[in-house]
Amino acid sequence: MSKPMNPDEEYEFYARPENQQPQGPGRRRLTATVPVRFPPELLEQVRAAAAADDRSVSSWIRRAVEHELRHSARTVTDRQTY
Numbered sequence: 001m002s003k004p005m006n007p008d009e010e011y012e013f014y015a016r017p018e019n020q021q022p023q024g025p026g027r028r029r030l031t032a033t034v035p036v037r038f039p040p041e042l043l044e045q046v047r048a049a050a051a052a053d054d055r056s057v058s059s060w061i062r063r064a065v066e067h068e069l070r071h072s073a074r075t076v077t078d079r080q081t082y
Helices: 007-015 040-052 057-081
Strands: none
Touching: 040 057
16 A cells, blocks of 8 residues: 555646546445434544545445444344254
């Protein structure tokens, strides 16, 4: 992983035409916004975790929800097989 750029470096990088072309396939369009409120302490933990994963807070939360839903689905399936 390369070192994070400061705002001046980001400006210089994206000012170059070769860095303005999309890279790779586009992401699927997200369909809805869901407002969620967090206590300040939890929000700071989420921000720190997102930064550590080099993700936006929204992306980190989506991934955490997807993980929890997969985990919950496995737990329900496991309970049904006993």
